[in-house]
Amino acid sequence: MKSQDIKATPTRELIEKYKEEKMRYQKLVFTDAVSKLDNPNKLRETRRNIARYLTELNARRIAFETAAYNRKENND
Numbered sequence: 001m002k003s004q005d006i007k008a009t010p011t012r013e014l015i016e017k018y019k020e021e022k023m024r025y026q027k028l029v030f031t032d033a034v035s036k037l038d039n040p041n042k043l044r045e046t047r048r049n050i051a052r053y054l055t056e057l058n059a060r061r062i063a064f065e066t067a068a069y070n071r072k073e074n075n076d
Contacts, residue, residue, distance in 0.1 A: 001049065006056045018053040021046060 006014065025046045031037060 006052055011060060014053060014057060021049050
């Protein structure tokens with residue numbers, strides 16, 4: 001998924017995609033431990049997708065906290 005698509009995704013849907021990707025990664029790791037994967041790049045791709053989702057979620061959290069702080073400062 002491209003970063004533009006991730007940024008356009010609503011937060012709830014992004015959290016769901018993150019959870020799904022995390023579960024997919026765990027299954028891939030277990031499968032790889034038992035028998036080697038046909039395409040080991042799937043692990044790398046999945047890890048990177050998880051990182052993309054977390055990066056966007058953290059950016060949104062920081063933006064929300066900054067906006068809340070600024071509103072509080074303006075009200076005081």
